Amino acid sequence: MADQELLYDLQLEGLDANAWLARVEEICGEIGYCELLGNHHLAMQIDAGPRLFVSFENIPSARKFNPEAAPRGWLLARDRGWSCLTILSKDPENWFRDPAIYAFFDRLIDDGYFDEFEDVLFYGAGGAGYAAAAYSVSAPEARVLALRPQATLDPARAPWDRRFMAQRRKDFTSRFGYAPMMLETASQAWIVHDPMVPEDAMHATLFEAPNTTLLRTPHLGLTPERDLSLMRVLDDMIDEAMDGTLDAASFAGYWRARQGHLPYLRTLFHMLEEDGRDRLLAKLCRFVLRDTNRPLFAKKLAQIEARGADATTMSQSEDA
Structure with a gap:
């Protein structure tokens, strides 16, 4: 089909913000549907197969980090034959709290849009993960995969999260407001979070419910979407979520990919170094140096060995 050929030739890489948006609107006009939602958001729809991938993304991250600088849903529509609905934010930090978005999803509900699909998966990370959970109530029995989502930024419910002060002034108490409550109609939900980030761990506990699985990524940090993508496991996780x-068992297999992910290993390195845990640090350095020559790890291992630290006597329980 001509539409599929167009999807294979997105031509979005290397464009500045204005040219990127113009190209996106051009593609939408040819193979799908595009609608402005207020001043800060854009809805893009491509109808293909009987499975629907609903993603929330922001334009700066999509341009900088996504493969081919494309909305993630478009790549899945091309490679899996899925239909996709992408809600794009023009702002890098956005929780999609906009009456224009409420009205858009109300219209989809009234039109029975989600009833046309056999499977529906809502997806997002960070503020977009919050939105994926919150708006999933529009499609009862949908599935939700949210990476590092916030349950709410309402100061009355989450007074302990003061990281996003400008966003806390927005209304999180009206339509599609409290994400854990909106998830009650989902058939399944997965919340990926780093329990070592106190605020993220507290948000995750608010999502605990019979239909929700919490997937822990200790020490992965604040960019799980980027890191899981670089580990080459994110698309497989999305496939399984759909x-x-x-x-928990299948995710454990994906999570093992961290052992070859240098940013994760560097995070462990600096944590162990700061804590003065020489034996564990030496073991980590030896593990990394088995497969590659990394000067940072080699230098530190030499320093530890020169001090006479015995890294070989560690128990298995101390494994990083």
């Missing part, structure tokens, strides 16, 4: 087969 199928409804993602669980």
Whole structure:
């Protein structure tokens, strides 16, 4: 089909912000549908197969980090034959709290849009993860994969999260407001979070429910979408979430990819170095140096060995 050929030739890489947006609107006009939602958001729809991927993304991150500088849903529409609905924010930090978005989803509900699909998966990370959970109530029995989502930024419910002060002034108490409550109609939900980030861990506990699985990524930090993508496991996780087969056991297999992910290993390195845990640090350095020559790890290992630290006597329970 001509539409599929167009999807294979997105031509979005290397464009500045204005040219990127113009190209996106051009593609939408040819193979899908595009609608402005107020001054800060854009809805893009491509109808293909019987499975629908609903993603919330921001334009700066999509341009900088996504493969081919494309909305993630478009790549899945091309590679999996899924339909996709993408809600794009023009702002890098956005929780999609806009009456124009409420009205858009109200219209989709009234039109029975989500009823046309066999499977529906809502997806997002950070503020977009919040939005994926919150707006999933529009499609009862949908599935939700949210990376590092906030449950709410309402100061009355989350007074302990003061990281996003400008966003806290927005209304999180009206339509589609409290994300854990909106998830009650989902058939399955997965919340990926780093329990070592106190605020993220507290948000995750608010999502605890029979239909929700909490997936822990200790020490992965604040950019799980980027890191899981670089580990080459994010697309597989999305596939399993769409199928409804993602669980703690399958995620454990994906999470093992961190052992070859240098940013994660550097995070562990600096944490162990700061804590003065020489034996564990030496073991980490040896692990990294088995497969590659990394001067940072080699230099530190030499320093530890020169001090006479015995890294070989560690118990298995001390493994990083």
